[in-house]
Amino acid sequence: MADPFYALVTGASSGIGAALARALARRGRRLVVTGRNLERLEKLAAETRPAAGDVRIVLADLRAETGPDQIEEYLAREGLQVDLLVNNAGFGAGGDFAALPIARQLEMLDVNMRSLAELTHRHLVRMRKRGAGAILNVASTAAFQAVPYMAAYAASKAFVLHLSLGLWEENRHTGVHVMALCPGTTRTGFFAVSGIAMDGPYIETPEQVAEAALRALARRRPILVCGWPNRAMVALERLLPRRWVVMAAARYMRKRTTAALG
Numbered sequence: 001m002a003d004p005f006y007a008l009v010t011g012a013s014s015g016i017g018a019a020l021a022r023a024l025a026r027r028g029r030r031l032v033v034t035g036r037n038l039e040r041l042e043k044l045a046a047e048t049r050p051a052a053g054d055v056r057i058v059l060a061d062l063r064a065e066t067g068p069d070q071i072e073e074y075l076a077r078e079g080l081q082v083d084l085l086v087n088n089a090g091f092g093a094g095g096d097f098a099a100l101p102i103a104r105q106l107e108m109l110d111v112n113m114r115s116l117a118e119l120t121h122r123h124l125v126r127m128r129k130r131g132a133g134a135i136l137n138v139a140s141t142a143a144f145q146a147v148p149y150m151a152a153y154a155a156s157k158a159f160v161l162h163l164s165l166g167l168w169e170e171n172r173h174t175g176v177h178v179m180a181l182c183p184g185t186t187r188t189g190f191f192a193v194s195g196i197a198m199d200g201p202y203i204e205t206p207e208q209v210a211e212a213a214l215r216a217l218a219r220r221r222p223i224l225v226c227g228w229p230n231r232a233m234v235a236l237e238r239l240l241p242r243r244w245v246v247m248a249a250a251r252y253m254r255k256r257t258t259a260a261l262g
């Protein structure tokens with residue numbers, strides 16, 4: 001009998017989410033891909049369908065409280081079961097917290113945290129009943145420290161990291177695996193959306209991130225920081241006084257923030 005389960009990928013219309021969807025399709029996984037950009041999702045579905053077998057599209061705006069409901073209603077209507085949830089949708093807002101519109105920042109927190117928590121809860125309950133499943137939450141290397149001029153974004157990713165690690169331990173003996181993925185700078189549309197220049201000494205491609213993520217997931221790792229330079233940076237940051245790290249991050253961000261600096 002064919003595998004009745006699907007991998008659900010949020011934010012699959014571009015960047016890391018699209019690369020994850022392609023990497024899952026190459027492994028023969030059926031997909032439910034979500035986002036707001038129908039044209040890009042249709043292109044992705046046409047490209048991945050031969051390998052995946054079945055690729056479904058759900059349009060949902062995860063800024064809205066009804067976003068997760070739209071995804072859930074589709075799954076229920078179609079009778080689809082999800083055994084891998086990839087919470088990847090997210091965006092940043094670069095600039096001085098006080099100078100940036102609060103409405104935009106609250107929308108970001110709704111996508112990065114509220115919708116992620118809601119989808120995680122809904123699927124975790126069902127996966128626990130079945131005693132199997134996996135949830136891959138996309139955090140960031142920004143989750144390990146405060147990042148001035150991207151303060152609310154970094155805080156939202158700290159939430160994702162800590163929620164995921166807490167749930168990894170809570171579910172370790174239930175058959176459900178939860179993993180936090182922490183990419184560093186990755187060549188995607190993220191920077192244009194966030195108002196930050198994309199540069200740095202080490203930049204990965206979304207394909208590198210996706211392949212490494214799926215390898216780590218297969219090994220049931222609780223966390224993956226992508227790329228050894230990023231792992232070294234995270235390790236070093238933990239040894240230094242927090243204020244030094246934050247002051248260095250401020251210098252770095254001031255040069256790269258193209259939006260309001262206050």
Ligand SMILES: NC(=O)c1ccc[n+]([C@@H]2O[C@H](COP(=O)([O-])OP(=O)(O)OC[C@H]3O[C@@H](n4cnc5c(N)ncnc54)[C@H](OP(=O)(O)O)[C@@H]3O)[C@@H](O)[C@H]2O)c1
Pocket residue numbers: 010011012013014015016017034035036037038060061062063088089090091092111138139140141182183184185186187188189190191193
């Ligand atoms: N690029 C990096 O350097 C980097 C580093 C660390 C972590 N990350 C994280 O990686 C994840 C993917 O980002 P990316 O780098 O691949 O950027 P991206 O290319 O801009 O992709 C972001 C994805 O999120 C979706 N999204 C944004 N707002 C949404 C909304 N309101 N409702 C539903 N979906 C929404 C977008 O889909 P639609 O536009 O179709 O809605 C898009 O598919 C994010 O969580 C980001 O924080 C990125």
